Amino acid sequence: MPGEMKLASLLKREREALGLTLKEVSDRLGFSHYQILSSMESGNRDIKAWELANLSRIYGRDINYFLFPKQQKKEAEILWRNPAPNSQQEEVKKAFFNYCEKYRTLLKLLGEKEVENRDSLLLTEKSELLKKQSFEYVAKKASDYLNLLQLGVRPSCSLAKILEDKIGIKILYMSLPEGISGGSTISDFGMAILVNSEDAPWRRNFDLAHEFFHLITWDHFPIEQIYKKGKSDIERLANVFASAFLMPEDEIRREVEKKITSGKITYFGLIEIAQDFDVSIEALLWRLVNLDLMDKKVAIKEIAAGRLKDAEKKTRNIDIRIKKPYLSSRYISLAIRAFHLGKISKAKLAEYVGKKYSEIPTFLREHGFREDEDYTVEYSVT
Amino acid sequence: MASVRTRIIQLNIVLLDADVIIDLHRLGIWEQIVKRNQVKISSIILRQEVYFYEDEQGKRHNIDLLKDAGIKFQELSIEVTIMRDFIKQFDRNIQEELHPGELEALSIIQDDKGLCFCTSDKMAIKALALIGSSSQGISFEQLLKSSGIAKKIEYKHTIEYFKKSLGEGSIMRIQSGRIK
Numbered sequence: 001m002p003g004e005m006k007l008a009s010l011l012k013r014e015r016e017a018l019g020l021t022l023k024e025v026s027d028r029l030g031f032s033h034y035q036i037l038s039s040m041e042s043g044n045r046d047i048k049a050w051e052l053a054n055l056s057r058i059y060g061r062d063i064n065y066f067l068f069p070k071q072q073k074k075e076a077e078i079l080w081r082n083p084a085p086n087s088q089q090e091e092v093k094k095a096f097f098n099y100c101e102k103y104r105t106l107l108k109l110l111g112e113k114e115v116e117n118r119d120s121l122l123l124t125e126k127s128e129l130l131k132k133q134s135f136e137y138v139a140k141k142a143s144d145y146l147n148l149l150q151l152g153v154r155p156s157c158s159l160a161k162i163l164e165d166k167i168g169i170k171i172l173y174m175s176l177p178e179g180i181s182g183g184s185t186i187s188d189f190g191m192a193i194l195v196n197s198e199d200a201p202w203r204r205n206f207d208l209a210h211e212f213f214h215l216i217t218w219d220h221f222p223i224e225q226i227y228k229k230g231k232s233d234i235e236r237l238a239n240v241f242a243s244a245f246l247m248p249e250d251e252i253r254r255e256v257e258k259k260i261t262s263g264k265i266t267y268f269g270l271i272e273i274a275q276d277f278d279v280s281i282e283a284l285l286w287r288l289v290n291l292d293l294m295d296k297k298v299a300i301k302e303i304a305a306g307r308l309k310d311a312e313k314k315t316r317n318i319d320i321r322i323k324k325p326y327l328s329s330r331y332i333s334l335a336i337r338a339f340h341l342g343k344i345s346k347a348k349l350a351e352y353v354g355k356k357y358s359e360i361p362t363f364l365r366e367h368g369f370r371e372d373e374d375y376t377v378e379y380s381v382t
Numbered sequence: 383m384a385s386v387r388t389r390i391i392q393l394n395i396v397l398l399d400a401d402v403i404i405d406l407h408r409l410g411i412w413e414q415i416v417k418r419n420q421v422k423i424s425s426i427i428l429r430q431e432v433y434f435y436e437d438e439q440g441k442r443h444n445i446d447l448l449k450d451a452g453i454k455f456q457e458l459s460i461e462v463t464i465m466r467d468f469i470k471q472f473d474r475n476i477q478e479e480l481h482p483g484e485l486e487a488l489s490i491i492q493d494d495k496g497l498c499f500c501t502s503d504k505m506a507i508k509a510l511a512l513i514g515s516s517s518q519g520i521s522f523e524q525l526l527k528s529s530g531i532a533k534k535i536e537y538k539h540t541i542e543y544f545k546k547s548l549g550e551g552s553i554m555r556i557q558s559g560r561i562k
Contacts, residue, residue, distance in 0.1 A: 050425035342504035347481030
C-alpha cells in the first residue's frame with residue numbers, strides 16, 4: 001500500500017536523522033528484537049497505533065506527522081546563537097518547532113488573533129546596516145523600538161511579556177543541553193525565539209533582545225552570512241542593539257551620575273546598576289564603554305580579571321535560584337484555558353505542556369487551577 | 383433459614399479512559415470494578431498514560447497495569463490504517479483536540495457497538511457525541527452505581543457533567559460541520 005510504504009520510509013528517515021540505531025529504538029520501545037522495527041521500516045509489518053504513538057515520542061514528532069505526511073517542504077531553519085554543530089541540536093530543533101506549532105494551534109482553537117504584524121516591525125534600511133557607522137545607527141534604532149513598544153525605563157522588566165503579548169512573537173524557554181544555545185526563527189507559525197531556561201535571568205533578557213534584532217532584520221541577512229567564521233558583524237550589531245535596547249542611554253547616564261563620587265564608581269555601584277537593569281555586569285561594562293563613560297582598556301581588564309563577574313555571581317545568586325521559566329507563561333495559560341473550556345482533552349493538555357498525564361492535576365494546582373472547578377462562567381461587561 | 387439479600391448488578395463491557403482508571407485506583411475500587419465488569423483498555427492509554435497518580439501532597443502512587451493485561455482486563459489495539467481512517471471522517475481540528483489514546487479508544491467504540499466508553503474528560507465525551515455514539519457513553523458515576531459501589535466523587539465524574547458534555551458534543555455534531 002503506497003500510504004504504508006510512505007510511513008515506513010518516513011520512520012526510517014526520522015530514526016536515521018537522529019542518529020539512532022534499530023537496536024536503540026527497539027530497546028526504548030520494549031521490543032524483544034530489532035528485526036520487528038526493521039520489518040516496520042521496510043513496510044513488511046503492519047504497525048499498531050500504540051507503536052506509532054511511542055515512536056512519535058521517541059522521534060520528537062506529533063503522531064499526525066506520520067499519519068498524514070505532508071508534501072515535504074524545506075524545513076525552516078533556526079538561527080542558533082552558537083552554531084557549533086551538536087548531536088542534540090536536531091532534537092532540540094524538533095522540540096522547539098513542535099511547541100511553536102502547538103502554540104499556533106492553541107491560538108487557533110481559542111479563536112485568538114495572531115497579533116504579530118511583522119511588516120510594521122521590520123528594520124527597513126538595510127543599507128544603513130552595512131555602513132561603517134552602523135553601530136550608531138543600530139543604537140539609535142534600539143531607542144526607537146523602545147519607544148514603539150513602550151518598554152519604559154527598565155525594559156528588562158516587561159520585555160518578554162511585550163514581545164509575546166503585544167507583538168505575538170512566540171517565546172519558548174526550554175532547558176537546553178550543554179553546548180546548545182538559544183536562537184530564533186521565522187516560519188509558517190510566525191516569529192519565534194528559543195531561550196535557554198538554564199541561563200541566568202539577566203542573560204535571558206540579553207538573549208531576547210539579541211534575537212529580537214535578528215527577527216527584525218531577518219530578510220536582510222541570510223543565515224550563512226551570520227554564521228561566517230568567528231563573530232560576524234551582524235552578531236556584533238545584534239549585541240549593540242540588545243545593549244542599547246536594555247540599557248537606555250539617558251537612564252544609564254542618570255544612574256551612573258548618581259553613583260559617582262570624585263570621578264569614581266564603586267564595585268557595588270556597578271553591581272547595583274546591573275541588577276537594576278537586569279543585565280550582566282559584562283553587558284553593563286560594554287555599554288559604559290560605548291557611551292564613553294568608561295575607558296575600553298579598563299573594561300577589558302576588569303572582564304578578563306573576572307572579579308566583578310565573581311561578585312556578580314555571589315550577590316545575584318538568589319536570582320538564579322528563582323524558579324526557572326518553563327515554556328512560556330502565555331503558552332501555558334492558553335493550554336490550560338483550552339482544557340478548561342473543553343477545547344482539548346486532558347491527555348492532549350499533557351502533550352501540549354510536555355508533562356505526563358498523571359502529573360496534570362499537580363501541574364494545574366501549581367498554576368492556581370483545580371481540575372474539578374468550572375471556569376466557564378462568563379460575566380457581562382458594559 | 384437465613385435470608386440472602388441479592389442485588390442485581392448489571393455487567394458492563396466497558397472501555398476505560400485514563401482518568402477513570404486513575405481515579406478508580408485513587409479511590410481504592412479498581413479491583414471491585416474489574417471483578418464486576420468486563421474491562422477493556424486501549425493500548426495507547428495502557429502503555430502511555432497510566433503509570434501513577436499523585437495525591438494532594440504530590441506524593442506518587444504507582445499503577446502497574448501491564449502485569450494485569452489479559453488477566454484482569456483485556457487490552458485492545460488497532461492498526462495505524464484504522465486510526466487514520468477514523469480521523470479522516472472529521473475535520474483537522476480533531477487531531478489537535480484529542481490525544482492518540484482517545485482517538486484509538488473512540489475508533490474502537492465506533493467499530494464495536496456492544497462496548498461502552500467510560501470517560502470523565504469533557505472533550506472525549508463531546509467527541510463521543512460527535513461520532514454519533516452518545517448511547518455508548520457511560521459516566522464514572524453510572525459505572526460505580528451499576529457495580530453497586532457508593533463513593534463520594536468529583537463533579538467531572540457525575541452523570542450530570544457527562545450529560546452536559548454530551549449535549550455540547552451533540553450541538554457540535556449538528557451545527558459545526560465537523561464531520562466530512
